[in-house]
Amino acid sequence: METYLRTKAIQNLGPYLGLFLIFFIISLGLGYAVLNRYDPVALIALHDLSVYAEIVKHGPATHIGEQISVKGRLLAPGIAHLIYLILPPMGSYNAVSAAMLIANSAFTALSAVLIFQLTYHFFEKSQVSLIACFTFISNFFVTNSYLVGGIDAAYGCMFLILFYVIIHDRWSLLPIIMVAGCLTKEAFLPVASAIVLFVLISHIRSLDQLHWQKIWLFITMMLSGAVTVSAMNFIVFGSIAVPWEMLTEGRVAPTLPSFKDSELLVNLISNLLRFFLTLGVIFLLALFSLRHLPRWFVAGNLGALLITFLLATYMTLGGTEISGADYARFMFSPMALILSSASAQTLSKLMQSIRE
Secondary structure: OHHHHHHHHHHHHHHHHHHHHHHHHHHHHHOOHHHHOOOHHHOHHHOHHHHHHHHHHHOOOOOOOOOHHHHOOOHHHHHHHHHHHHOOOOOOOOHHHHHHHHHHHHHHHHHHHHHHHHHHHHHOOHHHHHHHHHHHHOOHHHHHHHOOOOOHHHHHHHHHHHHHHHHOOOHHHHHHHHHHHHHHOOOHHHHHHHHHHHHHHHHHHHHOOOOHHHHHHHHHHHHHHHHHHHHHHHHHHOOOOOOHHHHHOOOOOOOOOOOOHHHHHHHHHHHHHHHHHHHHHHHHHHHOOHHHOOHHHHHHHHHHHHHHHHHHHHHHHOOOOOOHHHHHHHHHHHHHHHHHHHHHHHHHHHHHHHHO
């Protein structure tokens, strides 16, 4: 019996490995331009990529002048560093970009596989699951953020792993995921905490009872994240920084933007257009199918939406220029699953109505 179950598990794993390989190759193709077409590290607007490039080349040692939060994001460039060490001569290809592309393609492919599996869990339709995968991987941010040498691919993948654990009721793994997520990006701490908090509130409301074990695991998860962020700062810089210092670093006194009526209107329209062009269509498609998803799952994503909006607004008031596209990018990583799965269900219904 045990041999049969092991054989069955291996057989079930095969198709997922095939999907992973397919999406890994697709991701390599989508990110191919960074190998010799252009160097994203040289772009001023993407200055944090230079820090990740240094980590890929030399390991955890980073630029002294960069922000604390950027220098502590070691997971993705650390993995890329190991790949960089074993890469053969690349000819005209940028070896640093190649290492990051391989690492980020693996995270993107794993994200696509998780979206397939979790979408199938919701709708039990392979067609909808496959549409969700391609809806995800064809999104603007996958090509222009996940696969250009940054850490967004790993960051987004951590949220999918988080939802996988919650959906399969493996809450004991939450502290471990929080540690890995905070090693990827410090923003994982507040966003993941908001997701789990809203899921927990939804469970309590639906069952009308407290889940003390899950509450303690939630508290442990937050503490593990806070310790991880502080410990990384100590390891890299030799000083202690609590998580909220990452938010206030480099900020000026909060001020409200002062625009004339015409400037405010133009700025608002411009930012709405940027948001719509990058995330608007998938957002609208997803709205039509939210009712088919579990309430606790929608609640968790509502928590992610609220916290990302609040963090972005806080940064804006502190003097950081945040565009509509930035708001969309902040929302995409934690909400990729609900956006992809719900929009895939909407598209599936649309195709079905066309055939009829």
